[in-house]
Amino acid sequence: MHKVFNMFLKLIIAMFIISNMLSCSDNNDNIDQEPNVILIFTDDLGYGDLASYGNPTINTPNLDQLARDGVKYTQFYVTSPVCSPSRSSLLSGCYPKRIDLHKHVIFPQYRYGINPDEILLPELFKEAGYHTACYGKWHLGHQEPFLPLQNGFDEYYGIPFSNDMSRKEQILRGNKKYPHYLPLMEGNDTIELDPDQRLFTKNLTERTLGFINKHQSDRFFIYLAHPMVHIPLYVSDDFLNTSKRGLYGDAVEEIDWSTGQIVEVLKELDILDNTLIFFSSDNGPWLPFKTHGGSAGPLRGGKGSTWEGGMREPCIIKWPDNIKDAPAVDHRVWSSMDILPTLARICQLNLPDNQIDGIDLFEKLIQEDVLFPERPFIYYSSRGKIEGVRVGKWKYRQQKDTAFLMNIEEDISEQFNLIHQFPELADSMKMIMNNFDKKMDAEMRPHGKLN
Numbered sequence: 107m108h109k110v111f112n113m114f115l116k117l118i119i120a121m122f123i124i125s126n127m128l129s130c131s132d133n134n135d136n137i138d139q140e141p142n143v144i145l146i147f148t149d150d151l152g153y154g155d156l157a158s159y160g161n162p163t164i165n166t167p168n169l170d171q172l173a174r175d176g177v178k179y180t181q182f183y184v185t186s187p188v189c190s191p192s193r194s195s196l197l198s199g200c201y202p203k204r205i206d207l208h209k210h211v212i213f214p215q216y217r218y219g220i221n222p223d224e225i226l227l228p229e230l231f232k233e234a235g236y237h238t239a240c241y242g243k244w245h246l247g248h249q250e251p252f253l254p255l256q257n258g259f260d261e262y263y264g265i266p267f268s269n270d271m272s273r274k275e276q277i278l279r280g281n282k283k284y285p286h287y288l289p290l291m292e293g294n295d296t297i298e299l300d301p302d303q304r305l306f307t308k309n310l311t312e313r314t315l316g317f318i319n320k321h322q323s324d325r326f327f328i329y330l331a332h333p334m335v336h337i338p339l340y341v342s343d344d345f346l347n348t349s350k351r352g353l354y355g356d357a358v359e360e361i362d363w364s365t366g367q368i369v370e371v372l373k374e375l376d377i378l379d380n381t382l383i384f385f386s387s388d389n390g391p392w393l394p395f396k397t398h399g400g401s402a403g404p405l406r407g408g409k410g411s412t413w414e415g416g417m418r419e420p421c422i423i424k425w426p427d428n429i430k431d432a433p434a435v436d437h438r439v440w441s442s443m444d445i446l447p448t449l450a451r452i453c454q455l456n457l458p459d460n461q462i463d464g465i466d467l468f469e470k471l472i473q474e475d476v477l478f479p480e481r482p483f484i485y486y487s488s489r490g491k492i493e494g495v496r497v498g499k500w501k502y503r504q505q506k507d508t509a510f511l512m513n514i515e516e517d518i519s520e521q522f523n524l525i526h527q528f529p530e531l532a533d534s535m536k537m538i539m540n541n542f543d544k545k546m547d548a549e550m551r552p553h554g555k556l557n
């Protein structure tokens with residue numbers, strides 16, 4: 107048994123090292139001009155919530171068009187089934203545990219956040235001369251050292267944590283003693299408490315369009331992190347009662363509208379061809395909220411769980427025309443941690459000195475018939491506990507005393523536990539998972555803390 111495991115592990119490590127070496131080659135032939143980048147990151151949107159991912163009742167024509175003009179990824183993962191840890195990976199390229207942000211979300215009473223010493227994606231863009239803006243939900247710490255302006259963004263407008271962490275909203279839900287207000291922030295200043303959430307999507311879109319207009323002749327990086335469709339759901343009057351899927355559908359459709367507006371402005375300014383647009387969500391749908399939560403489509407589970415529904419997300423990328431000749435549907439496995447190093451390659455940014463977990467997939471992403479490097483993908487629970495690993499088509503998952511082994515490619519809904527058929531494989535994967543976690547324990551860098 108031990109022999110099988112050792113061989114399996116050695117094979118994976120060797121493949122990982124080789125692929126890292128390959129992806130570090132210096133070929134930027136396809137890039138003759140560094141593109142603008144817009145990352146659109148929604149909140150709690152499920153794998154099955156867009157028409158292009160099979161939703162029958164939510165109309166998302168603009169996102170569907172983006173998927174047709176670009177690439178639709180079917181096996182894109184985030185690193186946590188909840189907000190703060192997942193967001194930390196997108197901007198740092200690391201597993202949340204490496205930067206000590208794995209233990210659930212940051213609540214208003216907490217006094218920690220992303221360590222200001224971590225070098226985040228916006229800092230890389232800023233250093234390379236890009237104009238940078240963050241609009242929407244931050245959730246990586248709400249005291250000044252942790253906020254966007256101190257971490258690479260020229261501009262920030264939005265809320266520093268989740269939209270349900272609001273006194274007004276909690277009172278509506280019967281929680282009369284809730285002491286915290288939801289700040290609406292402009293830069294480092296709070297400009298309003300418990301703001302009117304019906305205007306969120308619209309206002310954030312206007313900010314985004316304004317920034318694009320202002321910097322149309324330069325290069326820009328925009329992180330548009332919609333607070334929707336996290337509960338409580340709100341839409342502007344134009345979208346209220348307009349979808350077949352109730353308020354949740356209305357909110358998704360307003361985000362779809364927003365994306366359409368952005369594409370339209372880029373087109374008008376004649377910079378769409380040289381802009382990379384990425385669209386995804388921080389974690390899966392919040393299922394207990396029933397019709398106010400989304401759908402993971404064929405995937406099992408949702409927000410908060412390490413079943414696929416919690417961590418596999420819709421992902422669409424509209425590539426700049428000179429980089430990739432889309433369209434395509436891409437079934438290869440990758441994650442939000444790979445965004446930072448891949449964008450660093452495309453946009454000629456210097457990588458951080460600190461170790462990261464994501465890898466530069468540029469060379470492979472622009473080709474359609476090559477495999478991505480085989481490497482384990484690790485599933486951490488909402489509270490940062492190790493719960494699973496995926497290697498190729500196999501997923502091992504352990505929750506409390508129950509262990510599962512699933513063939514994810516043949517069993518997308520995780521209905522068939524094959525652990526008794528392949529006990530040695532399960533043992534090997536469990537070992538990979540636990541060894542990875544030990545490595546993270548040893549290499550973890552501290553989060554930022556107020557005295």
Ligand SMILES: [Ca+2]
Binds near residue numbers: 188388
């Ligand atoms: Ca979320």
